[in-house]
Amino acid sequence: MSQKKPFQLFDFFYKYGTILTIIVLIAVFTALNPAFISSDNLLNILRSISIVTIIAVGVTVSLAVNGFDLSVGSSASLASAIVISMFVWFSQNLAVALLAAFLGAIVIGLLNSIMIVKLKIPDMLATLAMMFIIQGVALTYTKGATISENMVMADGSYAEGTISPLFAKFGQLPWIIVIMLAVVLIAQGFLSLTKHGRFMYMIGGNQEAARLSGIPVNRYKVAAYLLSALLAALGGIVLASRVMTAEINAGGPYLMDAVAAAFIGLSVLGAGKPNALGTFVGAVLIGILQNGLVMMSVPYYAMDIVKGSVLAFALALTYYKQTHS
Amino acid sequence: MKTVLDMKKISIAFPGVQALNGVDFRAETGRVHALIGANGAGKSTLMKILSGAYGHYEGNLLLNGEQVEIRQPADAKKHGIQMVYQEVDTALIPNLSVGENIMMDQLVNGADKQWIEWKRLWSEAEALLKKLNIPLSPKKPVSDLTLAEKQMVLIARAISNDCRFLILDEPTAPLSQTETDELFRVVRDLKQQHVSIIFISHRLPELFAICDDITVMRNGELVGKKQIAETTQNDVIEMMLGRKMDEQFPARKHQKGDVLLRVSGLTARDVHGVDLTVHAGEVVGLTGLVGAGKSEINKALFGEDQHTSGTVEINGQPVSFRSPHDAVKKGLVLVPEERRREGVFVSESVLANLTVTTLGALAKRSFISFRKEKETAAAMIERLDVRTPSAQTKVRYLSGGNQQKIAIGKWLLAEADVYLFDEPTKGVDVGAKREIFDLIAELAARGKGVLYTSSEMPEIFGMTDRMYVVYDGRIAAEKETAHTTEEEVMYYSTGGN
Numbered sequence: 001m002s003q004k005k006p007f008q009l010f011d012f013f014y015k016y017g018t019i020l021t022i023i024v025l026i027a028v029f030t031a032l033n034p035a036f037i038s039s040d041n042l043l044n045i046l047r048s049i050s051i052v053t054i055i056a057v058g059v060t061v062s063l064a065v066n067g068f069d070l071s072v073g074s075s076a077s078l079a080s081a082i083v084i085s086m087f088v089w090f091s092q093n094l095a096v097a098l099l100a101a102f103l104g105a106i107v108i109g110l111l112n113s114i115m116i117v118k119l120k121i122p123d124m125l126a127t128l129a130m131m132f133i134i135q136g137v138a139l140t141y142t143k144g145a146t147i148s149e150n151m152v153m154a155d156g157s158y159a160e161g162t163i164s165p166l167f168a169k170f171g172q173l174p175w176i177i178v179i180m181l182a183v184v185l186i187a188q189g190f191l192s193l194t195k196h197g198r199f200m201y202m203i204g205g206n207q208e209a210a211r212l213s214g215i216p217v218n219r220y221k222v223a224a225y226l227l228s229a230l231l232a233a234l235g236g237i238v239l240a241s242r243v244m245t246a247e248i249n250a251g252g253p254y255l256m257d258a259v260a261a262a263f264i265g266l267s268v269l270g271a272g273k274p275n276a277l278g279t280f281v282g283a284v285l286i287g288i289l290q291n292g293l294v295m296m297s298v299p300y301y302a303m304d305i306v307k308g309s310v311l312a313f314a315l316a317l318t319y320y321k322q323t324h325s
Numbered sequence: 326m327k328t329v330l331d332m333k334k335i336s337i338a339f340p341g342v343q344a345l346n347g348v349d350f351r352a353e354t355g356r357v358h359a360l361i362g363a364n365g366a367g368k369s370t371l372m373k374i375l376s377g378a379y380g381h382y383e384g385n386l387l388l389n390g391e392q393v394e395i396r397q398p399a400d401a402k403k404h405g406i407q408m409v410y411q412e413v414d415t416a417l418i419p420n421l422s423v424g425e426n427i428m429m430d431q432l433v434n435g436a437d438k439q440w441i442e443w444k445r446l447w448s449e450a451e452a453l454l455k456k457l458n459i460p461l462s463p464k465k466p467v468s469d470l471t472l473a474e475k476q477m478v479l480i481a482r483a484i485s486n487d488c489r490f491l492i493l494d495e496p497t498a499p500l501s502q503t504e505t506d507e508l509f510r511v512v513r514d515l516k517q518q519h520v521s522i523i524f525i526s527h528r529l530p531e532l533f534a535i536c537d538d539i540t541v542m543r544n545g546e547l548v549g550k551k552q553i554a555e556t557t558q559n560d561v562i563e564m565m566l567g568r569k570m571d572e573q574f575p576a577r578k579h580q581k582g583d584v585l586l587r588v589s590g591l592t593a594r595d596v597h598g599v600d601l602t603v604h605a606g607e608v609v610g611l612t613g614l615v616g617a618g619k620s621e622i623n624k625a626l627f628g629e630d631q632h633t634s635g636t637v638e639i640n641g642q643p644v645s646f647r648s649p650h651d652a653v654k655k656g657l658v659l660v661p662e663e664r665r666r667e668g669v670f671v672s673e674s675v676l677a678n679l680t681v682t683t684l685g686a687l688a689k690r691s692f693i694s695f696r697k698e699k700e701t702a703a704a705m706i707e708r709l710d711v712r713t714p715s716a717q718t719k720v721r722y723l724s725g726g727n728q729q730k731i732a733i734g735k736w737l738l739a740e741a742d743v744y745l746f747d748e749p750t751k752g753v754d755v756g757a758k759r760e761i762f763d764l765i766a767e768l769a770a771r772g773k774g775v776l777y778t779s780s781e782m783p784e785i786f787g788m789t790d791r792m793y794v795v796y797d798g799r800i801a802a803e804k805e806t807a808h809t810t811e812e813e814v815m816y817y818s819t820g821g822n
Contacts, residue, residue: 193692193693194688194691194692194693195684195685195687195688195691195692195693196691198677198681198684198693199681199684201673201677202670202673202677202681205670205671205672205673206666206669206670206671206672208666208667209666209667209668209669209670210670210681211629211648211649211650212627212629212649212659212661212667212668213649213653213681213682213735214649214650214652214653214654214658214682214739215650215681216648216650
C-alpha cells in the first residue's frame with residue numbers, strides 16, 4: 001500500500017493543478033510587481049483572453065464529439081474580413097454585416113461536415129485543408145489588403161462606408177468580457193446539462209456504440225462543426241470590433257492559443273473531457289502568463305516558448321492520467 | 326525430454342485488488358493443459374505472470390525443480406515460454422508480410438546485424454509454416470489475413486523461438502468451427518513435438534475435446550486440478566461457480582401473439598432475400614455458423630447497412646430504416662455482438678450508459694433532470710443486479726457479464742417492441758449467462774418479440790421457440806425448436822438442403 005500515496009498526490013494535481021498554477025502565478029507576479037493585481041490589469045487580462053476563449057469554446061465543442069476543428073483561426077479571419085467589408089465597402093448596417101459573417105461560418109461548418117461525415121476524411125486533416133482554403137478565400141476576398149474605414153479602393157477612390165458605432169462596442173469593456181462569459185456559460189450548460197451535450201460526449205466516447213444506441217451521430221457531428229465555425233466567426237467579429245479593421249489573417253494566431261486552452265481545460269477539476277469552463281480556465285492561465293511575462297519584460301517573441309511548454313505539460317498530465325488510471 | 330513447469334504460491338495485488346492468492350499451477354511438456362474460470366477468476370493474470378508481463382508477484386517459478394526468475398517478457402522467452410494473446414492485432418504489424426511478422430523476434434534481437442538476410446528470413450518463415458502445416462505464403466501482407474490466419478502467424482512466431490510452453494488466451498473465441506478444428510490440429514501437432522500448450526478458455530466442450538489436464542480457478546484462487554479423463558463438464562462448472570449449477574435456462578411459457586416483425590426479401594451486403602417473422606411473446610432463434618451472415622441480417626434490420634432492400638413491417642406498419650436512429654424510433658433495438666466496441670461506452674459511467682437511450686424522456690426541453698436520471702439508473706442497476714461499486718463507476722472497470730447487462734439494460738429502459746440480440750452471451754461467464762437468459766425470457770413474457778442470434782447450439786435450443794438457420798446469407802431452414810435436433814440444424818448450417 002506504500003504505492004498509494006503518490007497516486008493520490010497525482011490525482012490532486014490532475015484535478016487542481018491548473019487552478020493552483022493560476023493562483024501561484026498570480027502570487028508570484030504580484031510579488032514581483034504589485035500593479036499586476038490591480039483591477040485595471042485583471043480586466044485587461046480578461047479582455048485579452050476573451051477572443052481566444054470564444055474561439056477555444058468552439059474547438060471544445062468539436063473535441064467533445066472526438067473531432068478537432070483546426071479551421072477556427074482562419075474562420076475567424078474570414079468573419080472579421082466579411083463584417084468589416086460589409087460596413088466599409090458596401091455601407092451595410094449592423095444586422096446585415098453580422099448575418100453575412102455568420103452565413104460564411106455556416107458554409108464553412110457545412111463544408112467541414114461534408115468532408116468529415118460524408119467523405120470520412122479524418123477530422124484533423126479535413127479541417128487542416130479547410131484552414132488553408134478559408135485562409136486563401138479571405139486573402140482573395142480582401143485582395144491581400146487590410147480593410148479599414150477610408151481605405152483606398154482599387155479604382156483610386158476612398159471607401160465611403162463607416163463602421164456602426166454599436167458594432168464598435170463589442171470589442172470594448174465591459175461587453176467583450178460579457179460576450180465571452182456568456183459564451184462560456186451557455187456552452188458549459190449545453191454540454192453538461194442538456195441531452196444534446198450528453199449525446200455529443202457519448203459520440204466522442206464511442207461513436208459506434210452511440211450510433212447503435214440510436215443517437216443520430218452524423219447530425220450531432222454536423223451540429224458540432226457548425227457550432228465551432230459559428231463561435232470562431234463570433235471570435236472574428238469581436239476581434240474586428242476591437243481593432244476596427246480587418247487585417248490579413250488576423251484570426252490565424254488565435255488557433256494555437258485556442259487549441260492550447262481547450263486541451264489545458266481537459267483536466268480542470270478532473271473533468272477528463274472537453275468542457276467550456278475548463279477551456280476558460282485554460283485561457284485564463286495562458287492570459288496570466290502572457291500578461292505577467294510582459295510585465296517582467298520578457299520579449300514577445302519568446303512568449304510562444306512558454307505557452308508551448310504549458311500546453312505540453314497539460315497534455316502530459318492528461319495522457320499520463322489516461323494510461324495510468 | 327520432459328520439462329515440468331511449476332508455479333508455487335503465486336500472489337499478486339493491484340491497487341485495490343488481490344488478484345491472485347497463493348496459486349499453484351503445474352504444466353508439463355507434451356501435454357495440453359486447460360486453465361478455466363469465470364471472468365475475473367485470475368487465469369489471464371496468472372498466465373501474464375508466467376509470460377513476464379507482471380513482474381511484481383510473490384511466489385516461485387520452477388523449471389524441472391530449479392528455481393527461475395521471470396520478471397519481464399524477455400525472461401519468459403529465454404525459458405521457452407511464449408504467449409499468444411487474445412487480441413491478435415495488437416501483436417502484429419499489419420503492413421508487413423507474414424514472414425516478417427513471424428520472424429519479428431529474430432529481426433529485433435538480431436539488431437547487431439545491419440542488413441536483413443531476406444533469403445534466410447523467407448525460408449525460415451516458410452519452414453515454420455510448413456512445420457505447422459499452414460498453407461500461407463510468407464510474402465502475403467498480414468492486413469489481408471483472416472483472424473484465424475493471424476492467430477496462426479502468432480503461433481508460428483512463438484515457435485520460431487525455442488518454445489516449450491505455449492500459452493493460448495481464449496484462442497477459439499473469435500473462430501468459426503472449421504477454424505477451430507484447424508487450430509486444434511495445430512495444437513495436437515505441437516503436442517507431438519513435445520510442446521506444452523496451456524489453453525485458457527470458457528468453452529468447456531472444446532477443453533474436453535483437446536486437453537489432458539484441467540486447472541480451475543475462482544476469485545484468484547486455485548479450486549481444482551483434474552485430469553480431463555477423470556472429470557465431467559458439470560463437475561468443472563460446479564468448481565467454477567463454487568455451487569451447484571442451477572438449471573442453465575429459464576423455464577418459459579410458450580406463447581405466440583400477433584406478428585410484431587415481418588421481414589420479406591431483405592437484401593443487403595452478404596444478406597440475400599431473407600424472410601422472417603417474429604410474433605409477440607416469442608423468442609425466435611437465428612443460428613448458423615460463424616460467418617454465415619447472421620450479424621449482417623441483424624445489422625440490415627437495424628438500419629446499419631445503407632444498401633438494404635426488401636420490406637420490413639413492425640406491428641403491421643411498413644417501415645424503412647436508413648439508420649439505427651430510425652429503427653429505435655420505430656421500436657426495434659439491437660444488442661450488438663461486439664460489446665466493448667458497439668454495445669457500451671467504456672469511458673462513461675454506468676449511469677450514462679443506462680440512460681443513453683431514454684435521455685429524451687428524462688429531460689425537460691432538452692435539459693436533463695439529473696435526479697430522475699439517477700433514480701432511473703439506480704432502479705435499473707437493482708433490477709439487472711449489476712455488480713458495480715456505484716452508478717458513477719466507469720463501465721470499463723466492470724466484468725464482461727456486467728457490461729453486457731448494461732448493454733441490454735439500456736434497451737429495457739427504452740421499451741421497444743422488437744429486441745434483436747446478437748450473441749448476447751459472448752465472453753460472459755456462466756453465472757452471468759443465466760441472468761441474461763432470464764432477462765430475455767422476461768422480455769418475451771411481457772409480450773415483446775425477440776430475435777435471438779447465436780451460433781451456440783445449446784443456447785438456441787435452450788432459449789427459443791422457433792429458429793431460422795442461416796447459411797451464406799440466406800435462410801436455409803425454419804424449424805420449431807421442439808421438433809428438430811442439433812444434428813438437423815448442423816446439417817442446414819453447413820449448406821445441406
